[in-house]
Amino acid sequence: MNAMEIRGLCKTYPAFTLKDVSFAVPQGAVMGFIGRNGAGKSTTIKSILGLVHPDAGQVEILGRDFAKDEKFIKENIGVVLGGIDFYPKKKIAVLTDVTRRFYENWDEEKYRHYLHLFAIDESKRVDQLSSGMQVKYMIALALSHNAKLLILDEPTSGLDPVSRDELTELLGRIAADGQRSVLFSTHITSDLEKCASHIAFIKDGQIQYTGTLADFRDHYAYLRQGDAPLTLEDIIVAVERRPLDENAII
Amino acid sequence: MKTLLYKQLRLVCHPMTPVFCLFGAMLLIPNYPYSVTFFYVTLGLFFTFLNMREQKDIYYSALLPIRKRDTVRAAVVFAVLVEVLSAVITALFCLLSAKLQPGKDNAVGMDANLMLLGAGLVLYGVFNLVFFISLYRSGYKVGAAYLKANIAMWPLMLAAEALPHFPGLLWLNRVDAQANLRQLPILLFGVAVFAVLTLLAYRRAAQLYEKVDL
Numbered sequence: 001m002n003a004m005e006i007r008g009l010c011k012t013y014p015a016f017t018l019k020d021v022s023f024a025v026p027q028g029a030v031m032g033f034i035g036r037n038g039a040g041k042s043t044t045i046k047s048i049l050g051l052v053h054p055d056a057g058q059v060e061i062l063g064r065d066f067a068k069d070e071k072f073i074k075e076n077i078g079v080v081l082g083g084i085d086f087y088p089k090k091k092i093a094v095l096t097d098v099t100r101r102f103y104e105n106w107d108e109e110k111y112r113h114y115l116h117l118f119a120i121d122e123s124k125r126v127d128q129l130s131s132g133m134q135v136k137y138m139i140a141l142a143l144s145h146n147a148k149l150l151i152l153d154e155p156t157s158g159l160d161p162v163s164r165d166e167l168t169e170l171l172g173r174i175a176a177d178g179q180r181s182v183l184f185s186t187h188i189t190s191d192l193e194k195c196a197s198h199i200a201f202i203k204d205g206q207i208q209y210t211g212t213l214a215d216f217r218d219h220y221a222y223l224r225q226g227d228a229p230l231t232l233e234d235i236i237v238a239v240e241r242r243p244l245d246e247n248a249i250i
Numbered sequence: 251m252k253t254l255l256y257k258q259l260r261l262v263c264h265p266m267t268p269v270f271c272l273f274g275a276m277l278l279i280p281n282y283p284y285s286v287t288f289f290y291v292t293l294g295l296f297f298t299f300l301n302m303r304e305q306k307d308i309y310y311s312a313l314l315p316i317r318k319r320d321t322v323r324a325a326v327v328f329a330v331l332v333e334v335l336s337a338v339i340t341a342l343f344c345l346l347s348a349k350l351q352p353g354k355d356n357a358v359g360m361d362a363n364l365m366l367l368g369a370g371l372v373l374y375g376v377f378n379l380v381f382f383i384s385l386y387r388s389g390y391k392v393g394a395a396y397l398k399a400n401i402a403m404w405p406l407m408l409a410a411e412a413l414p415h416f417p418g419l420l421w422l423n424r425v426d427a428q429a430n431l432r433q434l435p436i437l438l439f440g441v442a443v444f445a446v447l448t449l450l451a452y453r454r455a456a457q458l459y460e461k462v463d464l
Contacts, residue, residue, distance in 0.1 A: 051312050051464040074315035086310040087261055098260050101253045102314045 078142020132163030270294030359411030368440030
């Protein structure tokens with residue numbers, strides 16, 4: 001069963017087009033959604049969540065059509081768009097007090113557990129938390145309302161290597177029970193080597209490849225030079241890199 | 251709805267918004283264009299909506315299990331709550347003014363009576379209609395929406411202030427019980443206009459906001 005299925009998502013902007021984006025996140029998978037800056041990762045995620053109106057396409061999450069069951073779906077997913085850039089001067093306790101009221105299946109015991117686990121001080125203001133802590137707080141909120149699918153847009157961008165390592169381990173552990181799934185966009189591909197089971201690769205608004213991490217490596221095995229194994233970064237750079245022509249610098 | 255309203259009050263509401271609701275006390279100033287008290291309340295709402303944009307409420311709301319149009323509903327219901335609260339406070343100061351300043355005759359504009367309250371509700375209705383439709387066309391242009399709402403409101407304010415000073419309409423300026431009874435239909439008209447325009451504002455604004463790409 002798939003936790004999420006995207007079919008034929010299209011969106012045209014004056015300078016950018018999302019073309020027929022289709023992929024699925026199997027239940028229990030950690031899917032890395034990769035592509036360079038401006039490839040269409042955030043636009044796809046925003047289209048999935050209804051923040052941007054796709055011109056065409058269908059989004060099915062937890063077996064339900066997003067357009068028809070938006071409220072149910074949002075009750076059962078957790079979304080982290082980078083860190084927190086809203087309500088920076090509010091205390092964490094206040095933000096939680098407001099947020100928890102929106103979820104019927106809010107579990108206060110779990111919330112306390114994750115606060116303790118992540119060492120988050122509720123009396124701090126949002127802008128007093130480091131970027132890594134902000135992402136962890138958002139994950140704590142998502143896990144406290146028993147989200148079955150986590151959608152994270154660039155959660156590791158701007159984090160130090162230790163925080164990134166902690167976060168990738170956390171995401172892997174969240175999906176390890178086989179019930180919860182994660183869709184995780186990033187351009188820091190080394191993070192995915194540690195936790196992703198599946199990959200969706202987007203370039204210029206089009207999906208280039210989607211499948212398991214192992215299949216992805218096999219698919220691009222032809223790019224391999226020498227004996228060194230191909231990293232995800234090698235693949236992306238080889239596919240995306242455009243050489244500067246000799247008149248580029250004037 | 252209760253949860254959405256709680257969110258508006260706890261996270262969004264600017265401290266000056268409820269303070270401006272108390273400006274109904276200006277009705278105790280002997281000579282003053284009292285309709286300005288309604289303008290101050292809209293200024294309080296402007297502060298709140300500016301605050302909402304600056305705090306990036308759009309992104310917070312987008313993560314919550316609510317439909318996009320519910321964001322608009324929360325905003326409109328919050329404004330209605332503030333406007334009704336201010337109307338009630340203004341009504342109390344109408345009574346207080348009659349008690350403390352018997353025989354007062356406001357030389358500048360409307361007097362503290364039911365005509366004033368009716369006009370205030372019409373002004374709030376017009377404000378809601380123009381402000382919310384303009385705001386949710388983009389989702390973020392609060393200043394432009396407030397300017398447009400004021401352009402619609404001020405001529406009405408001036409007309410309402412001038413009306414009771416025309417010959418034959420002097421009864422609109424009286425504060426005695428008999429005149430107030432005669433002004434009751436104006437208050438009811440104000441309530442109806444407020445309700446209809448606010449409902450229209452919500453419907454159109456929600457429709458427009460659905461189409462906005464965030």
